[in-house]
Amino acid sequence: MIKRTINLNGINKTVVADPEATLADVVRAQLGLTGTKVGCGKGQCGSCSVIMDGKLVKSCITKMKRVQDGSSIVTIEGVGTPDNLHPLQLSWTVHGGAQCGFCSPGFIVSAKALLDENTNPTREQVRDWFQKNRNACRCTGYKPIVDAVMDAAKVIRGEMTAQQLAYKIPADGRIWGTSCPRPSAVAKVTGTCDYGADVICKMPAGTLHLALVQAKVSHAKILSIDTSEAEKMPGVEKVITHRDVKGKNRISGLITFPTNKGDGWDRPILCDEKVFQFGDAIAIVAADTETNARAAADKVKIGLEELPAYMSAPAAMADDAIEIHPGTPNVYYEQKRAKGADTKDLMASAAYVVEGDYYLQRQPHLTIEPDVGFAYFDEEGRLTIHSKSIGIHLHHAMICAGLGTEPEKLRVVQNPAGGTFGYKFSPTMEALVGVAALATGKPVALKYDYFQHITYTGKRSPFFIKLKYGADKDGKIIAMESDWIVDHGPYSEFGDLLTVRGAQFIGAGYGIPNIRGLGRTVCTNHAWGSAFRSYGSPQSFLASESLMDELAVKMGKDPLELRYLNVYRPGDTTPTGQTPEVFSFPELLDKLRPAYKAAVERAKRESTPEKKKGVGVSIGVYGCGLDGPDSSEVTLELTPNGVVLTASWEDHGQGADSGALGTCHEGMRPLGIAPDKIKLVMNDTAITPNSGPSGGSRQQVMTGNAIKNGCDMLLNAMRKSDGKFRTYDEMKAENIPLKYSGKWTASMCTPCDENGQGNPFAVYMYGAFLAEVAVDTTTGKTQVEKFTVAADIGKINNKLVVDGQIYGGVAQGIGLALSEDFEDLKKHTSLIDCGLPFPKDIPDDFTIIYVETPREHGPFGAAGVGELPSTSPHAAVANAIFNATGVRIRELPALPEKVLAGLKAVK
């Protein structure tokens, strides 16, 4: 141990620590300052940034022995506090700098170090600083962060007061449609928001820490599990294997369609007979400390017989491939699409026919917070599981039988989540901590390190798509043929549904009357497919939006105008045969056209042989909801202090609190109550009703409508004959119920049938994307220099939230286009190696054009937002690369070497 007396946030503190411990661990777990977050644990993400002796350092890689006695350390807690925000913190809340908020403390500390040096940086200097210091954000696309720094600097320089910078509720009291900071913003920017690992730091003494024993191969039979040596290791309470699991030891895949050849019970919680992918959990060590648990996990001996590993769909589809799940074919689901006339003859007679093969890679979610969870038994003896779950009631159903608990003895709670973008649709962590709590009878906690987080969470499933358009002489598409193969990894979880997304979104946006095709879901041994923002659509649009460009090239038509010709207009239907609820595309493209024309001009003007510039467009569509008659439920209760809204509106970081608050405040407007009189109680199956999962941009529509319904019921109950409203006391006096269950069901919807036809969504989001790129022809490296989005997401609830979703969603699309991948199990194991975009990879020049077409079935006219911006921005980038260079990238990501090879081929 070493003793260090340090000046921590202005106060001298003596700390005793292991010299090999990291400063981050000491500050967090010992000193209790959990504002400093640990993301990657490797100095790649900057979440752990602190200022030591005036210098910005990454505390996750700074060992205590390197901290000198007498050092001065400033953590986020020393930058400012909820009652006394630093201008950076205030500005962060005002500009939406914090979405999930996990990176915010590190960014703010980093920005403070910058402003301590230079109170008047340019935007580019701010971006350079964050780039140099490796501050990574996965939510915001960086622009709001730069905005926040610029305004904070103004306040510091005295050019603006904090009062002027702060958000002010408009005079009419209406926050709907404004840039009201999210309720959790102050907690996030001050480091006082407790994420899972922070709560683990604050668990009661005696909590057991877990470590996984994981497979190091991708496919094998398990011959033996020997825990004897591990059990003798220091601090070990128990080594848990499948033999300790009381239930079915399976996570239910919740098979959606009866034609699925699997039964959905293919995923073990702890592997028993087989290993299906790298990282599969085989045992769990429960010990007094995480260090002891991990050390003991290394001592568990697994006897394996390796089997052929099928690392892609084609491999698993080969004739000689064995069944990964014996008894279930590797191709376990097929989805036809058949709309209108057969396409064979139409293709033969079409004026123009184009076709192509496209591959969208296995995109990693790359949340800054690694996965984390804990479990314990509550005062009613319920197994209570806390995690990043974005579907608490859904997960309750998926893991209950596997654990072997009665449903009423299981409780799932969501922690504040440092980003999920969909991977937390899979309840892996939940099942593991649940098993461990049941096996030990004690509180247990599990944290993945970043390697585990990448290698043992689900990924976006690659699609292999073969697509063909037949168009008339004007370029109007009359027929589409499509085959798509979904590499879904070893577990069936929602694999059928994902395959349906291909039927719904390949070619979506265009009024194509005749469609044929077949999608297939394939079991492989690569990472399991989990939900990811815009689920199924980035794959679909890579094909249909690239091929649209190829058609334009073939015809010599302008790609924007060709799209303008084809987009939905009254009379058209979607690929599933549904009539769009609104026809926004013409207006969206009209509004985008001036920017597009200017971009084309600019590219021509600025292009050089060394730096070729180009412009690409694409369109995107996504539905808001689960397929068919999706529904939601909340409760509204009048209290002496205002209104309590109880809902399971899980937060990825997108702003569930803002969504719920804004909708409820709008719903309660007749009462004229202030936003701070609305208390949100969220995301605990024991106390919040089933509002459905946070996926598919459904919450603003489904739960938003349920909130509106609840508000209406409460207001009706409160309304007096003179139109005024009863007070709480009057309601009590008249014995009128105070609590109402708000519900809504999309009963106008039907799921898609075996031909992929139906009315799956009540509300859609529509967007058009414009990318401007520069390709360095010496290196093949593509830089996106400017981005413009035109979006119709209906009436806007919260401007900060939707801006942030669009900036961040597009940034993920740019990463998808250019760098992100999870293919090589040896290489793709860190944020940098997986291709996460850093600040300079995302354009600061970014414009959003909104078209606010009110939606009939959206509460107060709103649609969702989250999925739209990731539908097809990558296709715009790929199209822009082609426009700049003539190189058509059909398999993403468009890595420099791939573009360079294309450039050589083009020459």
Add this chain to the structure above:
Amino acid sequence: MIKRTINLNGINKTVVADPEATLADVVRAQLGLTGTKVGCGKGQCGSCSVIMDGKLVKSCITKMKRVQDGSSIVTIEGVGTPDNLHPLQLSWTVHGGAQCGFCSPGFIVSAKALLDENTNPTREQVRDWFQKNRNACRCTGYKPIVDAVMDAAKVIRGEMTAQQLAYKIPADGRIWGTSCPRPSAVAKVTGTCDYGADVICKMPAGTLHLALVQAKVSHAKILSIDTSEAEKMPGVEKVITHRDVKGKNRISGLITFPTNKGDGWDRPILCDEKVFQFGDAIAIVAADTETNARAAADKVKIGLEELPAYMSAPAAMADDAIEIHPGTPNVYYEQKRAKGADTKDLMASAAYVVEGDYYLQRQPHLTIEPDVGFAYFDEEGRLTIHSKSIGIHLHHAMICAGLGTEPEKLRVVQNPAGGTFGYKFSPTMEALVGVAALATGKPVALKYDYFQHITYTGKRSPFFIKLKYGADKDGKIIAMESDWIVDHGPYSEFGDLLTVRGAQFIGAGYGIPNIRGLGRTVCTNHAWGSAFRSYGSPQSFLASESLMDELAVKMGKDPLELRYLNVYRPGDTTPTGQTPEVFSFPELLDKLRPAYKAAVERAKRESTPEKKKGVGVSIGVYGCGLDGPDSSEVTLELTPNGVVLTASWEDHGQGADSGALGTCHEGMRPLGIAPDKIKLVMNDTAITPNSGPSGGSRQQVMTGNAIKNGCDMLLNAMRKSDGKFRTYDEMKAENIPLKYSGKWTASMCTPCDENGQGNPFAVYMYGAFLAEVAVDTTTGKTQVEKFTVAADIGKINNKLVVDGQIYGGVAQGIGLALSEDFEDLKKHTSLIDCGLPFPKDIPDDFTIIYVETPREHGPFGAAGVGELPSTSPHAAVANAIFNATGVRIRELPALPEKVLAGLKAVK
């Protein structure tokens, strides 16, 4: 476990906790907010105060199951932060509201709750609030706290700005003599100062928690120790007994005088053959949690043969009493006093002779923080012990052999101490945690609960004093005879030295030419005698200052004037034959006289048969130093940022940091550096030189002189031929050493000889005390209504510190006079039962008159201060009770029943 989502300091937090855990433990150990302190653990002291849902609650007795979901909780961390002090916190620093600071967070939170209700309270309303809410402070005497609240309320009401309230360094840059807040003040008022238990919350994972197995009898032979059942208890790492102690298993009593009949090795660390007092440690359980350790400690079985327990000196002196330490007589030290002529004939011929028997009780220290310590091995393999030690180098020497470590392998560090007042002159905790760390090889931590803290720390040793004065016809005392018996408990530690204090201070202040007497140190089975503020003098002055009053009564003289006649004047010597270094008493009494006369008038005017009012005076003297040529050492080093002062100036809470900073700043004044350029490195035997213990008001004089010496050396080295000073860079360039060892020795002093004669102290402090009381004749309860002190403590370093020491020292004297005791092992086990004064027990009407006679041997003319105010205020109170009622209380405390009995006897 229960899950609670609470609003903690404005931020929603989810916490999982044992429903039976206290809110204090959850806030501290789980949530890491250690600003909330746990003192008594029984809701008696208010240190743990938090505001829950707008109501002040004591978190140490609030179980988590009583905390409702959605509750709002404000802790000290939510009141304000170092960068953003709440007006209360600012005001606390400005008024010296925080001495040890342990109670400050609780007081400030309590005051906030008051001001939230009423921004304009009267002083009496403030006192009523703290009384009602049981906020206890042992350091300040409460007045500075009330001052702080009143000024904070002005700021809150807008009648004063924070800027106006804040301390400002005078224009000449000199902080010496001003009310500069102590460097640690901000940390203390914001709850960010980490005391021992706070650091324990922040120790590395794997730290073992200790629980003691203690004796429940006062005297016994140990027949057996059975640890087998305890070893099987959950979480137990080891059960440690005397068999595990590698060294002598004794704490050295450091026998001071060769005539001591003991050898000083009488105190076991862990009892082996015998139990000597209630609470004696027999074994230590080391376990993963404190709860597990305590549960296992209950399972250790001790076989005992009980022996007669001698619970007072007379019992242990009885003819048939067995030797408590076989081989050493129970009366193990005798100290004669013989000055001038034999007193026998003088007494016979004296015009007036008075005599009396006096008893001063076993006063408990009643610090708000219970004892605490921890130990670990540092990077050099040194056993490193952190505790509240006020003598780190001294304790190093006292425990080294007992532990069995090499001296260079032992390191002692002081934690910020929540009050000691002397009890931490005894290194009990240090030896126990040292033994446990050596036995387990791991970091270990030990916290006493308040019961343990009271029953197993040392106490002020009772004196039985028989005193006789012979005076001439004018009242001038010509002879004094004194016998004093010291009940020192079972352990010899400094027992001889304490007995010498009787020879030095019985009758001190008066120029008595002829003295005879004998003091005896007696071993008993009651609590061991440890140091306590004003060590030995409260006992001495109870006798000599009461008897002086009795003489005045007998002569019909005014008690103040009789003292005025007798106090030291040039030509007089002290009882030890030393010539006082200054003759302050006439001036002190001259300055006190107007207040005294007004008090006498007031008492006469206001006295009623039901509420009799009276006035009492007393004088007090105490030396600054250890007897004889005491010395100290520090280092001064020039750095690029200023000066680093390294010293072992341990802090009880008195303000070691202010003392060191003020002296060093004054010493470095020629250089003109700002106070914040002086860095203090304090109290770690591995890095701070031996400045001697913090006892006997020695540090300001001894270490103050060493600092001055170091400053002089550094300034000499920096001084250039033109009288200006070299910069750091110039010093480096010229290769002039930057670091200097400042030393000082009181070489003008000699210890007392076998007749109690010598020049033990270079500098003394002098004071006169004036108490005004009201005695309720129906209940016997005494209320001190007003207090005035005239003090000469030389030139004042820091006004806030010395005011605070005097207010607090007198408050302890009032407690000693009226309520405090530790006699009944069954009853005297809590703050309230031990008679701690609460706010309304201490007068708010309190005046200090300073006479600043510069001391030749004090640095910049300063003496010490800490011991003076506790020398004899209790005697003034006892004299006032007599003055009011005619009841002479010769055995303290003057409990109501005792006064009532006296009143009945007088009638």
